Amino acid sequence: MEPSQLSASSAPASAPDASATQDSLAAQDYYIDPTLYEGRPSDCSGRFNKEIRTYDLLDQLQIPYKRLDHDAMPTIEACHQVDKLLGIEICKNLFLTNAQKTKFYLLLMPGTKKFKTKDLSKQIGSARLSFAGPEYMERFLDITPGSVSILGLMNDKENQVQLIIDKDVIEGHPYIGCHPCINTSSLRIKTSDILEHFLPAVQHSYLLVDLPSEE
Secondary structure, three states, X not given: OOHHHOOOOOOEEEOOOHHHHHHHHHOOOOOEOOOEEXXXXXXXXXXXHHHHHHHHHHHHOOOOOEEEEEOOOOOXXXXXXXXXXXXXXXXXXXXXXXXXXXXXXEEEEEXXXXXXXXXXXXXXXXXXXXXXXXXXXXXXXXXXXXXXXXHHHHHOOOOOEEEEEEHHHHHHOOEEEEOOOOOOEEEEEEHHHHHHHHHHHOOOOEEEEOOOOOO
């Protein structure tokens, strides 16, 4: 999505130091709208249907959220800028599969932890885990690389993907950041709303794991 397509008419929730932030972003080769908006865009023209369906479901479930619009972020440093504007700590969303490609997993873990397959394999009883290909992302979650999000589970009608959450996300992250199934916006949602309202609505449970921190 080009900056000209972003909805500047949405009602902002808050915009602390917006002008200074805008100046600091001006020299970048990607665009971040520093305004933190409340809820869905007031004008959804030019946005993908899967993004609009995400807002529809969140609104139906009466789950409040803040929204930030931006270009697709090219680097992890750029992602950190988005998280800073959202006021959250980054979380990793990893889409995984077993060697036979018969089981698929979405892992949500703190960004400060390093992912090691052996640590997760032991806890879920699935050996030789690897990253699943983009064709499986699109088939099961209706998302593409760079847009992996827990909200994509709304599109997994046949429960082909098992959600796995590291305990530190639940215990240490009151809010999580996630894409509305497209990586040109990011949302800040209460973790409790995801666990207590969103997941039951999309008929998904989760496995709780305890992945080690770097020593």
